[in-house]
Amino acid sequence: MNYFEGLEGTVSSESDSQRTLTPYVTGTSVIGIKYKDGILMTADMGGSYGSTLRYKGVERMKPVGKHSIIGASGEISDFQEIMRYLDELIIHDNMWDDGNSLGPKEIHNYLTRVMYNRRNKFDPLWNTLVLGGIKNGQKYLGMVSSIGVHFEDDHIATGFGNHLARPILRDEWKEDMSFEDAVKLLEKCMLVLLYRDRSAINKLQITKITEEGATVYQPYALKTHWGFTAFKNPANGGAEGSW
Amino acid sequence: MFRNQYDTDVTTWSPAGRLFQVEYAMEAVKQGSAAIGLRSKTHVVLATVNKANSELSSHQKKIFKADDHIGVAIAGLTADGRVLSKYLRSECINYGFTYESKLPVGRLVVQLADKAQVCTQRSWKRPYGVGLLVAGLDESGAHLYYNCPSGNYFEYQAFAIGSRSQAAKTYLERKFEKFMSSSREDLIKDALFAIKETLQGEELTSSICTVAVVGVEEPFQIIDQKTIHDLIESLEPKEEAPAPAADQGAAMQEDRSPEVAPMDI
Numbered sequence: 001m002n003y004f005e006g007l008e009g010t011v012s013s014e015s016d017s018q019r020t021l022t023p024y025v026t027g028t029s030v031i032g033i034k035y036k037d038g039i040l041m042t043a044d045m046g047g048s049y050g051s052t053l054r055y056k057g058v059e060r061m062k063p064v065g066k067h068s069i070i071g072a073s074g075e076i077s078d079f080q081e082i083m084r085y086l087d088e089l090i091i092h093d094n095m096w097d098d099g100n101s102l103g104p105k106e107i108h109n110y111l112t113r114v115m116y117n118r119r120n121k122f123d124p125l126w127n128t129l130v131l132g133g134i135k136n137g138q139k140y141l142g143m144v145s146s147i148g149v150h151f152e153d154d155h156i157a158t159g160f161g162n163h164l165a166r167p168i169l170r171d172e173w174k175e176d177m178s179f180e181d182a183v184k185l186l187e188k189c190m191l192v193l194l195y196r197d198r199s200a201i202n203k204l205q206i207t208k209i210t211e212e213g214a215t216v217y218q219p220y221a222l223k224t225h226w227g228f229t230a231f232k233n234p235a236n237g238g239a240e241g242s243w
Numbered sequence: 244m245f246r247n248q249y250d251t252d253v254t255t256w257s258p259a260g261r262l263f264q265v266e267y268a269m270e271a272v273k274q275g276s277a278a279i280g281l282r283s284k285t286h287v288v289l290a291t292v293n294k295a296n297s298e299l300s301s302h303q304k305k306i307f308k309a310d311d312h313i314g315v316a317i318a319g320l321t322a323d324g325r326v327l328s329k330y331l332r333s334e335c336i337n338y339g340f341t342y343e344s345k346l347p348v349g350r351l352v353v354q355l356a357d358k359a360q361v362c363t364q365r366s367w368k369r370p371y372g373v374g375l376l377v378a379g380l381d382e383s384g385a386h387l388y389y390n391c392p393s394g395n396y397f398e399y400q401a402f403a404i405g406s407r408s409q410a411a412k413t414y415l416e417r418k419f420e421k422f423m424s425s426s427r428e429d430l431i432k433d434a435l436f437a438i439k440e441t442l443q444g445e446e447l448t449s450s451i452c453t454v455a456v457v458g459v460e461e462p463f464q465i466i467d468q469k470t471i472h473d474l475i476e477s478l479e480p481k482e483e484a485p486a487p488a489a490d491q492g493a494a495m496q497e498d499r500s501p502e503v504a505p506m507d508i
């Protein structure tokens with residue numbers, strides 16, 4: 001959805017030099033859920049250049065400080081910019097050296113301010129961000145969009161994930177799932193996305209955040225099944241004229 | 244303190260390595276009416292002696308709420324104190340807006356101290372002539388800090404500033420070890436006792452002092468006069484001050500009205 005198309009002529013020309021009007025290299029869905037020990041987040045490693053699946057090793061999730069992880073869909077360069085803002089924020093937080101530290105709620109709100117202020121200047125960061133973390137036993141999971149819409153929930157998804165993953169999560173997510181069950185649930189969602197989202201690739205990562213810290217797991221692939229009769233024999237399998 | 248040739252400018256050092264203007268600013272704190280603070284694990288209490296110019300005027304406001312979880316009591320140039328309170332409120336609310344979370348007291352105090360330090364190193368400025376007792380709560384517990392015109396700050400279990408604060412400090416020094424585990428009520432009572440010490444004979448009434456408290460489940464608030472009045476009443480029997488002084492006070496309260504009612508004509 002291009003909220004900002006056709007705006008070229010509406011703002012003064014001097015300030016036009018640096019603004020994102022359309023995204024170039026984009027990441028697709030990110031899914032995050034709360035589980036027993038903290039938050040689990042998953043995203044594939046694809047960076048699409050339009051409809052080309054150009055980059056296949058893009059890490060779209062990163063730890064932030066001691067208590068949080070962030071996942072981004074949308075323009076990858078804008079995500080990298082956001083990481084620079086967050087690095088600076090965390091460095092200054094650490095420089096106080098006073099035992100206080102920014103938790104996931106604080107970072108989520110900081111990002112909301114950043115995104116909303118950029119949107120007000122008609123120069124948005126073209127991302128939808130998922131921010132999850134746990135601090136002092138309190139789990140937190142939230143989302144911010146490129147126009148500053150923000151909210152918290154027990155499960156979050158961006159992009160196509162909103163349409164394909166969230167129905168599954170609404171039905172099958174439970175409070176305090178074990179790590180194994182939570183991973184299975186995420187994989188179920190990612191599989192649907194892999195089948196149905198054209199920008200998805202079969203190389204995904206899982207990131208976990210608990211009181212002990214953040215872990216970004218090594219990428220792996222999901223087993224897919226394409227041996228449907230409708231694919232092998234479209235004419236006889238009832239696939240004629242269907243999607 | 245005597246006048247000398249090194250005290251005109253805040254940016255002039257004396258040969259002994261002192262900045263006299265800063266020290267004079269700290270004198271201004273000592274001249275202000277007393278303010279004391281004490282804290283337990285879960286609460287911090289601030290109390291001040293109200294000075295009024297005359298019986299006709301209202302008393303000076305010396306306790307300010309900076310946020311739900313932070314309040315300050317000041318002693319010295321109250322105008323400077325008011326301006327700094329505005330700064331503290333501003334910092335608290337900006338942090339709350341950006342991070343939707345409470346500004347940790349320790350960080351606010353450092354920002355305040357840095358602000359005070361700037362005034363000790365610019366030739367076109369003067370140090371703030373006010374000492375602040377910052378009381379607040381955050382994730383790491385209850386805190387009481389003292390911010391000084393010099394830009395220094397210290398954390399305290401209990402402290403007193405302003406005129407005759409030494410009397411209060413002596414009382415607090417005797418009692419401070421048990422403050423950490425004190426209840427909210429005991430803390431307030433000890434605050435009133437400490438204020439009483441600074442009054443040195445003058446009667447402790449609810450109109451002469453202001454008390455404020457902040458706690459784990461309790462946002463910063465100034466306690467209303469009626470509650471203070473009742474608390475002061477409940478203090479009397481347990482009074483530790485020598486009995487004659489109390490008697491004298493009582494005697495002075497004896498009926499002053501004339502025997503005969505004044506006539507209208």
